[in-house]
Amino acid sequence: CSECNYQLHDFCALAPDSLKRHPIHPLHDIILIRKHVRSGLLKSRCDICAKPTEGCVFKCKICSFQMHPCCAMLSTEINISVHPHMLRLLPSPSTADPSSFSCGECNRKRSGRVYHCTTCGYHLHAVCAKNMVNGLEANGIKGMGKPSKFGTAVRVASQVVIEFLGGLIEGLGEGVGQVLIQTAVRGRCNSNRSSRAT
Numbered sequence: 001c002s003e004c005n006y007q008l009h010d011f012c013a014l015a016p017d018s019l020k021r022h023p024i025h026p027l028h029d030i031i032l033i034r035k036h037v038r039s040g041l042l043k044s045r046c047d048i049c050a051k052p053t054e055g056c057v058f059k060c061k062i063c064s065f066q067m068h069p070c071c072a073m074l075s076t077e078i079n080i081s082v083h084p085h086m087l088r089l090l091p092s093p094s095t096a097d098p099s100s101f102s103c104g105e106c107n108r109k110r111s112g113r114v115y116h117c118t119t120c121g122y123h124l125h126a127v128c129a130k131n132m133v134n135g136l137e138a139n140g141i142k143g144m145g146k147p148s149k150f151g152t153a154v155r156v157a158s159q160v161v162i163e164f165l166g167g168l169i170e171g172l173g174e175g176v177g178q179v180l181i182q183t184a185v186r187g188r189c190n191s192n193r194s195s196r197a198t
Contacts (some may be wrong), residue, residue, distance in 0.1 A: 009134075011072075015032050015069040019072060024072075024074065024075065024089065025060060025065050025067070028060045029060075030058040031060075032057075032058055033056065033059050034056050046066060046112075047065050047066055048071035048113050048126045048127075049125075049126050049130055050112035050113075050127070051068070055068075057069075058072055071126065074126060074130055074133060082105055083122055085117045085119040087117050087124055088116055088117075088118065089113055089114075089115055089126070103124055103125045103128055104124055108125075112127050115129055
């Protein structure tokens, strides 16, 4: 939108109101929730790519399954240009730990669903497959690459500072509490002494 800078992917704008028997979630119908959801500390995540679901999302009202509209473009089996064989989506993370597989595309281990080649053992993250299938990579938009050393250092340093400040505040709180108790005890002792003296 040129007036308010609202942006929407075509696969979100053109998504149907519901999907019946989607290959990845064939047990129940899933409906499209178009309302923008602001996540708190515990972000709601897509059951396919494991990224936060902050915009449009398909949700199952029966079993709480959810996925992005762009992830809904995936299926349980895909042919993709980066690999010569058919790739099959492995079962949900409860039966196969996705972080134990190194992706043939990004060479990383990460959460989210994983595609597997039964012919040669090749693995591809669903998030990597999604970026190829939905056209984001073709338009120069890539997923998160490896974090820079500077970015990692900043993240670690900020975590150390936060933990230090938290400990300092906790220590100050305990110290202030002890001072208040000691002051109250001294005040009581002083009042007892003065009452005995009179």
